[in-house]
Amino acid sequence: MASSIKIQKIAELLDARIVCGEQFTDSEVNHAFASDLMSDVLTLESEQLVLITGLTNMQTVRTAEMADINCIVFVRGKKVTPDMIEVAEDNNMVLIECQYSMFRTIGILYEAGVSPIY
Amino acid sequence: MEFNYEVEGGNFTKAGNAASNVKKVLKQLNVDPKIIKRIVVALYEGEVNVVAHAYKGNVLVDIDTDRIYIKIQDEGPGIPDIDLAMQVGYSTASAMVREMGFGAGMGLPNMKRNADTIDITSKVGEGTIVELTTKLTS
Numbered sequence: 001m002a003s004s005i006k007i008q009k010i011a012e013l014l015d016a017r018i019v020c021g022e023q024f025t026d027s028e029v030n031h032a033f034a035s036d037l038m039s040d041v042l043t044l045e046s047e048q049l050v051l052i053t054g055l056t057n058m059q060t061v062r063t064a065e066m067a068d069i070n071c072i073v074f075v076r077g078k079k080v081t082p083d084m085i086e087v088a089e090d091n092n093m094v095l096i097e098c099q100y101s102m103f104r105t106i107g108i109l110y111e112a113g114v115s116p117i118y
Numbered sequence: 119m120e121f122n123y124e125v126e127g128g129n130f131t132k133a134g135n136a137a138s139n140v141k142k143v144l145k146q147l148n149v150d151p152k153i154i155k156r157i158v159v160a161l162y163e164g165e166v167n168v169v170a171h172a173y174k175g176n177v178l179v180d181i182d183t184d185r186i187y188i189k190i191q192d193e194g195p196g197i198p199d200i201d202l203a204m205q206v207g208y209s210t211a212s213a214m215v216r217e218m219g220f221g222a223g224m225g226l227p228n229m230k231r232n233a234d235t236i237d238i239t240s241k242v243g244e245g246t247i248v249e250l251t252t253k254l255t256s
């Protein structure tokens with residue numbers, strides 16, 4: 001049984017900034033998936049998933065929309081753009097900006113008990 | 119219900135507009151979220167292919183009570199060998215496309231996996247038509 005974690009807690013652990021969707025940070029996720037390849041993300045069947053990525057463009061948010069992912073963590077200090085926020089808000093998504101590297105981000109969340117998908 | 123969307127080749131900012139819209143419509147029709155996801159993932163990869171590989175295209179969506187039919191038609195270079203293009207990992211995508219998070223040769227196989235039926239017809243130098251049909255009830 002995967003342990004679940006509040007989105008709020010993820011932001012805390014990563015010392016990260018919640019860019020939008022503050023009102024949904026009380027909801028929980030079970031799994032995380034890390035990739036910069038959106039085609040990869042589009043093959044996943046899981047729900048209640050947090051996506052960790054270094055790819056910061058509109059396609060990341062569109063991919064999350066299609067894959068029913070409601071939380072994205074952008075690593076390496078990448079900045080989310082206003083048009084991304086607009087689509088994210090339209091889909092009740094939480095966007096998080098994190099300064100840490102991909103490896104460090106994943107390590108912290110893995111240690112906190114967030115499960116991989118496979 | 120019929121819907122029509124234009125897709126611009128090379129314009130990644132708009133890729134997904136059709137899929138986003140179709141998702142909203144299907145939600146309103148109370149279609150099972152799992153089925154919605156399959157449909158919009160396939161349509162989205164299809165839109166990305168027009169943006170990535172063609173000059174311009176058009177998406178026709180026809181929603182019935184029991185099935186959705188999607189026709190993605192483009193003017194573009196066409197696909198010389200469809201069987202090869204369907205293989206996982208085969209890609210002619212540019213570096214720009216890969217920077218957008220696509221171009222790993224997974225789009226067409228993923229579309230096939232998510233649709234009940236997929237039909238591809240293509241003429242080299244003219245363009246490509248991808249037709250997807252999926253039942254709306256399980």
Ligand SMILES: Nc1ncnc2c1ncn2[C@@H]1O[C@H](COP(=O)(O)OP(=O)(O)O)[C@@H](O)[C@H]1O
Nearest residue numbers: 167171196203209210211221222223224225226
């Ligand atoms: N609409 C299209 N027009 C021309 N070529 C296409 C089209 N769709 C797919 N292709 C060809 O098929 C290949 C595989 O497509 P796909 O599986 O979606 O992978 P990717 O788009 O990541 O390359 C593409 O690289 C391209 O050569």
Ligand SMILES: [Mg+2]
Nearest residue numbers: 166167225226
């Ligand atoms: Mg593709």
